[in-house]
Amino acid sequence: MLKVEGLNVSYGDLQVLWDVSFEVKEGEIVVLLGANGAGKSTTLKTVSSLVKPTTGSVEFLGARLDRVPSHKVINHGLAHVPEGRRLFPEMTVEENLIVGSLTREAKAKRKTTLEWLYDIFPRLKERIKQPAGTLSGGEQQMVAIARGLMSLPKLIMFDEPSLGLAPIMVTEIFKVVEMVNREGVTVLLVEQNVHHTLAMCNRAYVLENGRITLSGTGEEFLNNDHIKEAYLGI
Amino acid sequence: MKRPSGPFLLLVLLLILPLILRDAYYQHLMILVLMWVAIGSGWNLISGYTGQVLFGAAAFFGFGAYTAALLSSKLGISAWWGLPLGGILSVAIAFPFGWICFRLRGPYFALATLALNEIFRHIATIWESLTDGMIGILVMQTFISKLPYYYVALAIAIFSIVTVDLVMRSRWGYYFVSIREDQDAAESMGIDTLHYKMLSLCISAFLIGIAGALYTNYMGFIDPKVVFSLHEISIMAILVGIVGGVGTIYGPLVGAFIMVAVQEIFRTGGFGILHFIGQSTGWPFMSGIIKYVSEAHVLSFGILVIVVILFLPNGIVGDWSLIRKSLVNSKKPAV
């Protein structure tokens, strides 16, 4: 479904990704693991064309996304829920969601999508008219996820959805991610939170210093010491 | 280290220029250029080097000009004392000015200085008992010949350039540029940014204030609309700065020369060339062209600003290497 091959990405003269390749198949949950600064967010930004690679390609359902301007990526059925949620703080919850459905198809189904999402996130329904900036961190994350789903994507990318959340909220967010996947949306997840993600993912890749150093199934990873080394340096 | 000979040659040229160029008209233009060098240098120090874009240079210019004029009209002291005093009082006004404006950064700083500029102009207009309002103040000119004014203006211009040059070579200069490049980094390097921004503003105010006092002495007449003018002084100061080269020692010199020259070329229809062509050929449409050209001098300033900002963002001196490259090697894009 999504095929990333040989990505090299630099910010000015600072190269952050070195020959990164990976693949996501339809219906999967794939996790990109890695310590801070390893290049996870950059990878996602490159996939959604916010950052242009120096070499390499991003292919999604037969289209070369790296050749598409970033605002058109969503038309191909790929949504990106960015790190730090990035809601529109002065707009209400509902408006945030609506802005997620600006593509033609999504717009046509806006009403039903909204109802569907309010079913999934009953908590948001209570806060439709509240400015997004006034919500708690967990609620904001839910709005961000829901906003991503509003475009009815075939694949959705989450960038550290558990960041800065209390442990209980983290568990809940991951439940949501699994649920989204059960609804038939393929998921590409970037996380630090190793345990949760590995337990639920189909496959995982490890990024270290801008390079993919490991790949395999979740089970394989749970028992691999390399992860621990990458994270804790022991 | 060998001293660069360029500035020295220039100095000699400027010193003997009025002796070669006896024409009072060109001497007058040169005096204006030199006055703008001082204003431009002052603007450049706070804006170009310290990075705090000043939209209110006229506040200091007007203050210096009024200091000189009031000395003469109210106290009967020679307006020439206005040169040092105008500078000093401009520094005094720079303190509250800075206290207000330096709470703000970037464009907000710029707007605050613009607002203060306007406030000063209004006060000078309304406070008729002191300033005579728009009736203005007359100061009798001391000399008939242009030469004394020329050399005073030259001295002020040299003083400005040398001051800025010396400051920029000193610790202060390093601090000013550090503040421009990154205020947070500067703070964490132990630089009291507020203090040094204020210092920079004070030096700027001093130079611009002296130029204002020179204006009073030379022109002999001031009113609030002339010396506190947003367009003729504040914006013009910015133009001199950015056209010549932001953050360069000799940028204001080049900028002042170009701005005065452009104004005169347009105003006079290419120093009479168009007129001459019109007369010698007898083409009737030449007079129309002359009219349009002479009306276009402010338009040309506007276009100059747009072109410089888009293509020479660092001004003529700042982007000199770029210009030279494109002149020498015009086929290839100069980057």
Place this chain on the structure above:
Amino acid sequence: MDVFLQTLVAGVLKGGLYALIGLGMTLIMGVMGIINLAHGQFMMVAMYITYVLFHFFGLDPYTTLIISMPSLFLLGVLIQKYLLNPLMKVESILPENQVLMTVGIAMVLTEIARFIFSSNYLSVRTSYSSSAFYLGGISFSVALTVAFGFACFLTLSLFWFLIKTDLGRSIRAVSQDAEAAELMGIDSGRIKVVTMGIGAGLVAAAGTLLLPIYYLFPDIGGPFTRKAFIITILGGLGSTVGAIFGGLTLGLAESFGATYIGMDFEDLVGLVIFLLVLLFVPGGFKRFTKV
């Protein structure tokens, strides 16, 4: 009491017009982060368009809105597309070069107007230009009241547009988080162009509405640019509701200043309030409006 009420009415009516001027500037500020120092000059251009249509084609000034607003929209679009957007890529020592660019644009617009129309004062005289009606001894200028009404209407339309349409929501999204907006499929470059157009269109409306009671010459832009940025900062940068508060505040401050301090101080009062707000209420009146 009459003096007070008449001052109040004068301030509110003028404030409505100011709000309209400030709204466009605020919108531009919010989305582009640019202080548009050519805003008053946009207004001047619109006034000339109205003048020409009235003078040569006999169109009523109010009907010329349907031409002046789209024309200025186009002007704004062209300026953003060909002068301001390319500037994003130019690296310069002074980050304020966008503001300086708008100063250059303002000069060029003014001088082009002078080229075409000379410096003469021009005006548009209609039957309602100098008529007034009275409510309890308080006089309401017909044209100013109509202008106020139009200003309210346009303001409400703008709100409707910003809140209810996808394009409006996109504009707000870009102003709050441009990168996130890109991820939602919004072309922020295009939104900037459109926003500049809308901002110019709004101030065009203000100019056209003002013309029947005022007059016109090329340098009229400068004072209105100054008023516009005062309003924008009073209102809290980028806040549309704030711009209305800012406009009314400035209108009232000027009127009450003129009545109770002195007409000399009219402009001064505005400027001093501007500085005070800038210094002591960093968010402008946005702080008190919560929107």
Place this chain on the structure above:
Amino acid sequence: MRISSFRLLAIVSSLLISIGLSYAAEGPIKVGVVLPLTGEQAKFGEIEKNSLVMGLEEINKAGGVNGRQIELLIEDDTGKPDVGRSAVEKLISQDKVVALTGGYSSSVTYAVCAVAQQHKTPFLVSTGSSDKITEQGWNFVFRIAPPVSEYPKALNSFLSEIVKPQSVAILYENTLFGQSGAKEFAEQCEKSGIKVLIKEGYEAGAVDFKPLLIKVKAAKPDFVYMVSYVMDAALLMRQSKELNFNPKLFVGGGAGFTLPEFAKNAGNAAEYVFSADLWSPQLPYPGAKEYFENYKKRYGGPTEYHGAEAYGCVYVVADALKRAKELTPAAVRDAMAATDLMTAFGPVKFVSYGKKKQQNALPTYLVQWQKGILETVWPKNVATKPYVYPVPEWSGR
């Protein structure tokens, strides 16, 4: 890098200089003119320029000066003193003019006069109305127009003979013209026992005068004296009408209140408004009416007193050139000082009184808008129509 940039500078500057010097043509008698032809004041510069050119052509057609033609070298001062000075320096030192005229804004005129005086070149000021210009003891500076303080001369006699008011409100624009006009008038009122209830300036270009006017209305002055320029004047009158403010008189201090645009813009609110005036085509001066008609025919628009001043100037200059012993600036000055000429603008004779030197002393007039026409109503001997006083209330107009 530095050196080469300076070399370029040197080349450019020497090029400019050589061009400037090479342009010096032989020909007719040269007279310099400094006027604002661009910028905010261009409108008046244009009227004065047109009038000068018209007068010049008439003179040249009639044989010029002693058989020689006159050439006017007209320079734009853009309304800025430093630029005006550039212009006059150029006229004197490069074009070697024998006399100068023009001068619209007072600040520019002052700067320019100082230069003329220093270079001993006679300067006949057409407008520059600041009193101070002829108070400097400059013997090369002459002024054809009365200074701003004398504009309301005729008004004063009208007030003391007919209206006998107790109180006045003075409104003025914050320009040299407004501030000095208001100051002088307030002093004159105090002297003649008229109480100044309100004296308040405003920044030219205000949108709304109502706050000011309701305050004035509440103070109930007998009459209102306004020194305003045309558009502000029209707004003031319109808004006075809207406020139904009915003092005994509205009087303009010249400038804006006498122009056709005022009547056009104020509409019926202009009716019965008085104004001080320096000149009108109905005055019994030879050529006044013809000048007005010819101007209208040739330039398609009406002229007013600024134009008449300039038109008078060119005749005065020609007269002085004619009488000058030789064509040097000093001789022309001497001839000009002895001027005694009747022009379309009025009699011209340069006299010294008070602090003033070489100032043309002219009577001024009171005019009133009646049925959309500006009629001269005072002094009686030159009146074209009797004055309308008392003025009916707004509801009765």
Place this chain on the structure above:
Amino acid sequence: MAFFKVQGIVKFFGGLAAVNGVSFEVKEGEICGLIGPNGSGKTTIFNLINGYFPLTKGEIQFQDEKISGLKTHQICQRGVGRTFQVVKPLKRMTVLDNVIASAFLRHHPRSDAIKLAEETIEFCGLTHYKDKIAKSLPIASRKRLEITRALATQPKLILLDETAAGLNPHELEEAIALIKKIRDSGITIIIVEHIMKVIMTISDHIVAINHGMVIAKGSPTEVVSNPEVIKAYFGEDYRA
């Protein structure tokens, strides 16, 4: 008496506590590592020590003097230098000028400042880049320039914020060597670092933070085996 002491510092942004009651001490001459997952508040703590943000509550002491409440530049003058996570070089100045600007803090005649700057550049191994414009440097050198500039203020305590992020293995080795060299020259160091390899090898003492609170303190091995720390990094029920 502690050399450097942070006592119950609290920082609220809006209603959220970014730092909530953090206390720790640093002894003279040691390297103290500050670790924690992304967003746990480490950089905020640096900004509080450095005076960039005012404290909501608590106190910071340096050499028995209260430094909280002072301005950033005053804190620097007291002898606390810092580097930034996102490097802030003075872009249009040369490397030498960057460092001279710092060196002026304690060395007034220009010649002295230049001498110190050159020595510091030498010390940090940037001599090769001395006359280059700062913005043209590769990232590793820019990070090094941050350290050089901080050292030129001759601090007694230096705060290093992610000095090693984005470096390749070879550069990493060099960075570690430099940090050790700085410590050996008698300067106390507090370091925030994500690359555990770096922090484990050089720290004498580690403070782990999560959600703006201290969850563990002690030697590197102690902290890494602390269940709270593992939980913070790997999630609730990771089996270590």
